Amino acid sequence: MNDFLKIKDLWKLFGNFVALREISLDVKEGEFVCFLGPSGCGKTTLLRAIAGLDIQTRGSVSQAGKDISNLPPAERDFGIVFQSYALFPNLTIGENISFGLENQGVDKNTIKERVAELLDLVGLPEQISKYPAQLSGGQQQRIALARAIASSPGLLLLDEPLSALDAKVRVFLRHEMKKLQRKLGVTTIMVTHDQEEALSLADRIVVMNQGVIEQVGTPTEVYNKPVSLFVADFIGEMNQITSKMNDDGTVQLFGQAFDCIEHEVKAGSDVIATIRPEDIFVVEKDTTIEQSLVVKVKEMEFLGSYWRCSLAIDSGVDGNELTADFSINAVRRCHIVAGGNLRIELPKNRLQVFSAA
Amino acid sequence: MSQLISSYEQAISKPAIKEKIGRDGAIQRFFIAVIGLYLLITLAFPLYTVFSKAFDTFYYDLSQFSIQVSNESGDFVEEPINLQELNKQLAIKTIDDLKTKSDGRLSLLDFFPDYSFKSPIKYRLQGLTDDTTFLYGSDRNKGKVSVEVDSNSFRRILIRPVQERGFGNFTKFFSTPALSNSIYNSLTIAIISMVITVSLAFWFAYALKRSCMKFKGFFKLVAMLPILVPSLLPGIALVYIFGNQGFLKDLLMGESIYGPIGIVMGSVFFTFPHAMIIISAALSISDARLYEAADSLRASKWRKFWTVTIPGAKYGIISACIVVFNLVITDFGLPKVIGGNFNVLAVDIYKQVIGQQNFQMGAVVSVVLLLPAILAFMIDRYVQKTHVAGLSARSVVFEPKPSKVADAAWLAYSSFVAFFIVSILAVCQFAALVTYWPYNLSFTLANYDFSKTDGGGWGSFINSIELAILTAVIGTVVIFLGAYMVEKTKNFTKGRALFQMLAMLPMAIPGMVLGLSYIFFFNHPDNPLNFIYGTMIILVISTVTHFYTVTHLTAVTALKQMDNEYESVCSSLKRPFTKLLGRVTIPVCMPEILNLSIYLFVNAMTTVSAVVFIYSTDTELASIAVLNMDDAGDIASASAMGMMIFYANVAARTLHAVASRSILKRSRAWRTQS
Ligand SMILES: Nc1ncnc2c1ncn2[C@@H]1O[C@H](COP(=O)(O)OP(=O)(O)OP(=O)(O)O)[C@@H](O)[C@H]1O
Numbered sequence A: 001m002n003d004f005l006k007i008k009d010l011w012k013l014f015g016n017f018v019a020l021r022e023i024s025l026d027v028k029e030g031e032f033v034c035f036l037g038p039s040g041c042g043k044t045t046l047l048r049a050i051a052g053l054d055i056q057t058r059g060s061v062s063q064a065g066k067d068i069s070n071l072p073p074a075e076r077d078f079g080i081v082f083q084s085y086a087l088f089p090n091l092t093i094g095e096n097i098s099f100g101l102e103n104q105g106v107d108k109n110t111i112k113e114r115v116a117e118l119l120d121l122v123g124l125p126e127q128i129s130k131y132p133a134q135l136s137g138g139q140q141q142r143i144a145l146a147r148a149i150a151s152s153p154g155l156l157l158l159d160e161p162l163s164a165l166d167a168k169v170r171v172f173l174r175h176e177m178k179k180l181q182r183k184l185g186v187t188t189i190m191v192t193h194d195q196e197e198a199l200s201l202a203d204r205i206v207v208m209n210q211g212v213i214e215q216v217g218t219p220t221e222v223y224n225k226p227v228s229l230f231v232a233d234f235i236g237e238m239n240q241i242t243s244k245m246n247d248d249g250t251v252q253l254f255g256q257a258f259d260c261i262e263h264e265v266k267a268g269s270d271v272i273a274t275i276r277p278e279d280i281f282v283v284e285k286d287t288t289i290e291q292s293l294v295v296k297v298k299e300m301e302f303l304g305s306y307w308r309c310s311l312a313i314d315s316g317v318d319g320n321e322l323t324a325d326f327s328i329n330a331v332r333r334c335h336i337v338a339g340g341n342l343r344i345e346l347p348k349n350r351l352q353v354f355s356a357a
Numbered sequence B: 001m002s003q004l005i006s007s008y009e010q011a012i013s014k015p016a017i018k019e020k021i022g023r024d025g026a027i028q029r030f031f032i033a034v035i036g037l038y039l040l041i042t043l044a045f046p047l048y049t050v051f052s053k054a055f056d057t058f059y060y061d062l063s064q065f066s067i068q069v070s071n072e073s074g075d076f077v078e079e080p081i082n083l084q085e086l087n088k089q090l091a092i093k094t095i096d097d098l099k100t101k102s103d104g105r106l107s108l109l110d111f112f113p114d115y116s117f118k119s120p121i122k123y124r125l126q127g128l129t130d131d132t133t134f135l136y137g138s139d140r141n142k143g144k145v146s147v148e149v150d151s152n153s154f155r156r157i158l159i160r161p162v163q164e165r166g167f168g169n170f171t172k173f174f175s176t177p178a179l180s181n182s183i184y185n186s187l188t189i190a191i192i193s194m195v196i197t198v199s200l201a202f203w204f205a206y207a208l209k210r211s212c213m214k215f216k217g218f219f220k221l222v223a224m225l226p227i228l229v230p231s232l233l234p235g236i237a238l239v240y241i242f243g244n245q246g247f248l249k250d251l252l253m254g255e256s257i258y259g260p261i262g263i264v265m266g267s268v269f270f271t272f273p274h275a276m277i278i279i280s281a282a283l284s285i286s287d288a289r290l291y292e293a294a295d296s297l298r299a300s301k302w303r304k305f306w307t308v309t310i311p312g313a314k315y316g317i318i319s320a321c322i323v324v325f326n327l328v329i330t331d332f333g334l335p336k337v338i339g340g341n342f343n344v345l346a347v348d349i350y351k352q353v354i355g356q357q358n359f360q361m362g363a364v365v366s367v368v369l370l371l372p373a374i375l376a377f378m379i380d381r382y383v384q385k386t387h388v389a390g391l392s393a394r395s396v397v398f399e400p401k402p403s404k405v406a407d408a409a410w411l412a413y414s415s416f417v418a419f420f421i422v423s424i425l426a427v428c429q430f431a432a433l434v435t436y437w438p439y440n441l442s443f444t445l446a447n448y449d450f451s452k453t454d455g456g457g458w459g460s461f462i463n464s465i466e467l468a469i470l471t472a473v474i475g476t477v478v479i480f481l482g483a484y485m486v487e488k489t490k491n492f493t494k495g496r497a498l499f500q501m502l503a504m505l506p507m508a509i510p511g512m513v514l515g516l517s518y519i520f521f522f523n524h525p526d527n528p529l530n531f532i533y534g535t536m537i538i539l540v541i542s543t544v545t546h547f548y549t550v551t552h553l554t555a556v557t558a559l560k561q562m563d564n565e566y567e568s569v570c571s572s573l574k575r576p577f578t579k580l581l582g583r584v585t586i587p588v589c590m591p592e593i594l595n596l597s598i599y600l601f602v603n604a605m606t607t608v609s610a611v612v613f614i615y616s617t618d619t620e621l622a623s624i625a626v627l628n629m630d631d632a633g634d635i636a637s638a639s640a641m642g643m644m645i646f647y648a649n650v651a652a653r654t655l656h657a658v659a660s661r662s663i664l665k666r667s668r669a670w671r672t673q674s
């Protein structure tokens, strides 16, 4: 598969404010890409630039081999769903969906069939003559989706399409959307600030922060191998420990030297060491395997499928605490109780350091 | 970081990408350009001419002439002498004597004290510049022309003034008490009317919104009635009631209704609905939670009023004050009818222009009248901008609790106000139907035979209806499209900003000033649009422009409630925006569009100030007819015509209500009304 959408060195300025800085990104045909980042980081701005709704200040966008950098939206090839859905309130569901089909010289019957087909596709075949206000939020979202894909655009753009819905509907529609996208094979870009959504839907995630792309990668890549502290912090839970690098490339934690994932941080510099709660292992208390230390269990919180534990480090280093997630099995097997002591391992290939500067 | 900065500099050094203008972009630009041009031509340029005229002064430039006088036998022996030299030698005219109006003419006889029309002496007048103009009889001579005349004909030579720019007219205005006193008069009546109207309207609105009195619907309806008549009408009614033959004349205890008392009473009548609407809107935005909090603190009623009610309605009250002030100070009809010798600025403009044909002084008074109006307008804009709506999504709407005593008191108060309003209208209607108030009260329809009086007869009523319909239709289309372009398009940022500014301007421009500016601008012989002068078109344009701002803002508010992404979706679906406009935007905004058109219709029926300078004998209007009939002393016919305007407006509003209701009914399925 070749690159379908190519964004090169794109900038967007609002007056003096730099909303997007040097964005370059390639999206493959049929790929599902999520823009993920905190509020105000420029996700919507980038999406709108791709759509031509708010043209970038500088840089180029090309789609299917054609430079579309300065084209108005009407001359591009995309469908879009907004957070508000923007369904036309005075048109029926059928009329909403066929709005974009009517100009293509297609006869009425074909349009009718196409609308019925689309409604089937999104699972709402009986709603054709209702008005948007008579549908639930989730149903409206699906109608907006049907309208966006009605004329089979090459690119589907979604700006937080699920954020107006409650959690349950959101998870359900997430799956529906993924299925639909697979079925149609349409290249899709979705904006979200919900990491769970991005992790479960995307083929690749684009993590953005303050107008720049921090990392592009598959969900497992950005989760397991974050390239920056920002990404590490933003996606999933992460323990962060302020520490110093030793001369031999190990990191000094709780008065002990730990091996960590390969890095380019200079010896002796201040770093933040990170490890995810689920990557902390319980080991036999009496063994003295490498990369391990004894901690005291301060609190335990039962979260259904696992226990979340706050661990106090018993090393004289003040105030250090780690959060660890232990399976129910592990808790039972190792007799973990609040107030008890425990030996944990911080595996080398799970412990990552980032320069603190 | 340094790397970032350098790449930033590199990036901004390249030129920004220019969006290719698609079909929609082109159409939108075209629309903005057309409507922007419309506002430039109908507003900005004419206003400029008023300012320009205000600074035009005229004087006789004697140095442009030389004169040669012959001896007794008619031979020119002496050298010609410059007229200015001559004046200096003989000290005949002072500098002030040489100042004049645009149509001034100066005879040369004064410069020759020995002149006799029978003498055989001949005179030879020579123009010295290309622009020198003088009249010989009815011949106009311009340029370096010379004429030779005998003594008898010398009387027929008149020299014309030249134009100069300066503050002369303003100096004259401020040094003439009869003129400059009007500033004080206008301000006085505007402020007094403002205080009275806003106080009355506040309690009236309070009764409607915060009490459980009965007949609220009726009172709301009655309070709106004054909007349906020209401001002249309360003047006429007051003459009937308190005038020289008025049945309640004694109540004034010797004071005359003709003057400030009459103006204030009439102003309260015609500005009341405006203040009431604004204050009720402010009072309906109230959060019951604040009252509950105050109750839990055991605040007294009085304290609750001052700490919760008044702060909540503050902006509404300020806004109402400004609107009333502006309406009164710019109103022409009422002080014209009942002002007597009490001069106010708006009437002064009329007197200068129509009475004395002194256009320059008319322009000066206009500029003076603009100042308070613009100031008030700016305060209002400032207040609106700093005012953030006090109601959040979580607010709980205040529900008044019934109270026997209080509700009865509110009912009494509201009945008193309603009685005042209805009486004014009833008096006019009654007077229109009797033979000769108050001496012969037998029923007659003679006053409706308008052909016997000034003012264009029934034709003027038909003209008014035509004007109102045209204004409503054309105005709604222009204003709604303009608002759409400002609100819903993205390109053309500078053009839109200019447009937005122009759209706000009419609110600050008194109708008299706008009308006067149209004389200057459209009646200018060099203006290619001169042909619309004296036609219905110019009346429509003037009325639409005069009421542009309020309607524009209404349209903008309606459009703001529409999702901004409709346009984005539409373009992503590759449909032209006009399709969206026709199928979605206009149908959804239809109730507001109907509101715009009824507002324009009613105002076109009642306005006097915006049209009084530019109507012609072919386009006499009902409201102008009321003015002219009153002027001619046919006050009963004036009342009859005034009430015809009222009934036409009632009919239009009824039609509007029916149409609105049916539209809302048909669209109930998709309108989410909660
Ligand atoms: N029209 C505009 N004028 C000025 N600044 C703007 C404009 N649009 C966006 N911005 C700014 O650009 C930045 C990025 O905005 P954007 O809407 O792209 O954020 P986002 O990542 O979509 O955030 P959210 O998750 O809140 O939707 C923000 O700081 C925003 O204030």
Ligand SMILES: [Mg+2]
Pocket (backbone or CB within 6 Å): A043, A044, A045, A191
């Ligand atoms: Mg966004």
